[in-house]
Amino acid sequence: MEELSNLIQGFGVALTLPNLGYMIIGITLGVLIGVLPGLGGANGVAILLPLTFSMNPTSAIIMLSCIYWGALFGGAITSILFNIPGEPWSVATTFDGYPMAQQGRAAQALTTAFTSSFVGALFAVLLITFLAPLLAKFALNFGPAEMFAVQFLTFCSFVGMSKEPPLKTLAAMLLGFALAAVGMDTVTGQLRMTYGSAVLLKGFDFLIAVIGLFGIGEILLTMEEGLAFKGKSAKINPKVVWQTWAQLFKYWKTFLRATAVGCWMGITPGGATPASFMSYGMARRFSKNPEGFGKGEIEGVIAPETAAHAAGTSALLPMLTLGIPGSPTAAVLLGGLMIWGLQPGPMLFVEHKEFVWGLIASMYLGNIVGLLVVLTTVPWWAAILRIPFAVIAPVIIVVCAIGAYTVHSAMFDVVMMLVFGVFGYLFKKLKYPLAPLVLALVLGDMAETNFRQSMLSSQGSLSIFWSGPLVSVIMALALVLLLWPLVPLLRQRLSGDRQAVRA
Amino acid sequence: MADDDQPKREQLARGPEVLLAAVLLLLAALVIVDSLRVGIGWASDGPRAGYFPFYIGIGLAGTATALLLGQLRRWRQDLRVFAEHGQLASVWMVFWPMVAHVGLIWLLGIYVSSVLLILYFMRRHGHFSWLASAFTSLAVMACIFGVFELWFMVPLPKGPVEALVGL
Numbered sequence: 001m002e003e004l005s006n007l008i009q010g011f012g013v014a015l016t017l018p019n020l021g022y023m024i025i026g027i028t029l030g031v032l033i034g035v036l037p038g039l040g041g042a043n044g045v046a047i048l049l050p051l052t053f054s055m056n057p058t059s060a061i062i063m064l065s066c067i068y069w070g071a072l073f074g075g076a077i078t079s080i081l082f083n084i085p086g087e088p089w090s091v092a093t094t095f096d097g098y099p100m101a102q103q104g105r106a107a108q109a110l111t112t113a114f115t116s117s118f119v120g121a122l123f124a125v126l127l128i129t130f131l132a133p134l135l136a137k138f139a140l141n142f143g144p145a146e147m148f149a150v151q152f153l154t155f156c157s158f159v160g161m162s163k164e165p166p167l168k169t170l171a172a173m174l175l176g177f178a179l180a181a182v183g184m185d186t187v188t189g190q191l192r193m194t195y196g197s198a199v200l201l202k203g204f205d206f207l208i209a210v211i212g213l214f215g216i217g218e219i220l221l222t223m224e225e226g227l228a229f230k231g232k233s234a235k236i237n238p239k240v241v242w243q244t245w246a247q248l249f250k251y252w253k254t255f256l257r258a259t260a261v262g263c264w265m266g267i268t269p270g271g272a273t274p275a276s277f278m279s280y281g282m283a284r285r286f287s288k289n290p291e292g293f294g295k296g297e298i299e300g301v302i303a304p305e306t307a308a309h310a311a312g313t314s315a316l317l318p319m320l321t322l323g324i325p326g327s328p329t330a331a332v333l334l335g336g337l338m339i340w341g342l343q344p345g346p347m348l349f350v351e352h353k354e355f356v357w358g359l360i361a362s363m364y365l366g367n368i369v370g371l372l373v374v375l376t377t378v379p380w381w382a383a384i385l386r387i388p389f390a391v392i393a394p395v396i397i398v399v400c401a402i403g404a405y406t407v408h409s410a411m412f413d414v415v416m417m418l419v420f421g422v423f424g425y426l427f428k429k430l431k432y433p434l435a436p437l438v439l440a441l442v443l444g445d446m447a448e449t450n451f452r453q454s455m456l457s458s459q460g461s462l463s464i465f466w467s468g469p470l471v472s473v474i475m476a477l478a479l480v481l482l483l484w485p486l487v488p489l490l491r492q493r494l495s496g497d498r499q500a501v502r503a
Numbered sequence: 504m505a506d507d508d509q510p511k512r513e514q515l516a517r518g519p520e521v522l523l524a525a526v527l528l529l530l531a532a533l534v535i536v537d538s539l540r541v542g543i544g545w546a547s548d549g550p551r552a553g554y555f556p557f558y559i560g561i562g563l564a565g566t567a568t569a570l571l572l573g574q575l576r577r578w579r580q581d582l583r584v585f586a587e588h589g590q591l592a593s594v595w596m597v598f599w600p601m602v603a604h605v606g607l608i609w610l611l612g613i614y615v616s617s618v619l620l621i622l623y624f625m626r627r628h629g630h631f632s633w634l635a636s637a638f639t640s641l642a643v644m645a646c647i648f649g650v651f652e653l654w655f656m657v658p659l660p661k662g663p664v665e666a667l668v669g670l
Binding site: 455 | 659
């Protein structure tokens with residue numbers, strides 16, 4: 001097994017004392033980000049990214065990915081103790097987690113949530129370990145046409161699978177592409193859409209967009225509710241942990257289903273949030289005790305947490321192998337890799353083998369460290385939420401502003417962060433999805449380059465996208481997903497016509 | 504607005520919907536106009552710079568128009584609520600200090616303006632004493648100074664006060 005020997009080498013890279021230290025720092029920062037409203041995985045990583053510019057890439061990505069795991073763990077704490085989802089993917093955890101806390105079973109609920117997160121992530125990392133090298137090897141044969149087709153598929157699947165209105169998904173995505181095109185054209189060197197302004201030369205940085213859309217937008221949204229935290233306190237002792245673990249074995253089927261849903265939704269860019277809802281719905285349907293759901297059923301905590309963490313982790317699979325992030329946070333990590341000069345995609349597995357396997361090994365270690373950290377530190381996190389919002393809110397605003405400034409040391413970026421913040425608020429309120437916008441902004445240049453290279457080799461004929469079996473299949477799949485929202489519409493119209501004929 | 508007789512004053516979603524769609528349409532127009540300027544056809548060495556953005560712009564214009572017209576057509580029936588007026592007021596209460604903060608960074612650097620922001624929030628919204636507010640805001644910014652300037656050596660914008668102290 002080549003993968004296993006590579007993985008062991010990877011552990012050698014990841015398991016150094018400084019790296020373990022970065023893991024613990026990363027996890028702690030991540031849980032903090034996950035617990036605080038207005039700071040989430042994506043913008044948390046974006047804010048901290050500039051701090052890692054001076055570190056070596058392997059340590060940096062280990063710390064950043066640990067922030068991501070920490071945020072995934074942290075979302076559960078606020079959901080269960082405060083009934084406030086710290087992250088969108090932990091909304092489904094509140095349904096049964098908070099009732100459990102109300103019944104005095106907070107410690108059990110938290111242990112279940114953390115363990116489920118861990119199991120979900122572990123399966124997803126196993127999947128990455130064995131599938132990623134195969135996928136990367138396969139993708140080495142991709143030309144520009146195939147790469148564009150895969151990117152096209154990613155974006156079409158947003159339109160087809162998103163629960164937001166398809167037209168709004170499309171609009172958000174196209175806006176992302178338009179913003180990505182601003183600045184110097186990478187191929188011809190011409191300036192586009194700058195309208196003579198010097199600050200637009202560099203174009204719009206997606207890190208600024210992420211901090212604004214997710215950070216500032218989220219704070220504005222939280223303020224509507226005029227925050228007042230009223231939470232349950234919890235202490236986890238080893239006895240409860242052992243008891244809960246013994247109990248969890250019974251639910252292996254729920255774990256398996258949730259992992260499958262999560263991995264699928266993570267690899268296709270469905271993301272952690274829909275995965276958690278879908279998994280919750282499935283668990284209720286398969287349960288022997290569906291009436292118990294919503295009233296403190298332990299399966300109602302297992303299912304969404306396992307799926308969310310599995311999805312969050314497996315979102316890194318397409319990012320590493322194809323250069324296509326499965327979630328906004330994966331997109332930020334991808335941006336980080338590019339800043340360090342590591343181009344994600346199939347070549348990464350050939351050229352930077354050590355880095356890739358170090359990262360994969362760190363996923364195993366990071367999740368183990370994460371589980372231990374959250375199990376032991378829960379009371380402190382709960383205490384943080386008792387700090388009044390009048391202190392937390394301005395500190396979050398300051399941190400966002402600093403994060404935006406440090407990307408390029410430019411004040412213009414801080415102003416743009418506010419503009420993106422307003423857009424983020426409006427988008428959220430009016431049900432435009434943010435993820436496609438961010439992904440289009442990240443992938444825009446790459447997609448455009450692939451498209452232009454394909455056009456160049458076919459002398460401007462779109463037929464290149466139907467020229468081989470592989471590219472045709474991907475394109476066909478993409479078109480099906482793109483047109484998927486029209487199906488219910490057509491069906492409605494057809495049945496409507498029939499009724500009209502009968503009448 | 505026709506919703507004045509309701510007990511809770513609410514902002515309906517239809518206005519912001521139209522506004523946002525119109526903004527998207529405007530942005531699409533900017534993209535299309537500039538793509539035409541740099542050329543959307545072929546040069547001797549392949550597609551010109553406006554080739555790809557032009558179609559993106561057309562697509563965005565099309566979707567925005569569809570959203571705009573769809574909303575205008577449903578104008579009377581669509582009574583979805585955007586937010587209550589009270590909610591919008593509390594959003595505004597956070598938003599204007601944010602804008603002021605960014606403006607002040609320009610004048611005073613990030614440290615002084617951030618201290619002012621935290622002071623304002625703690626006094627105005629948290630009703631803390633001057634002492635507690637001053638201590639917290641200074642402590643937070645001292646931590647940030649330590650992490651960014653000393654530990655990771657990332658310089659942050661400074662103003663006249665820092666120059667006076669000699670930082």
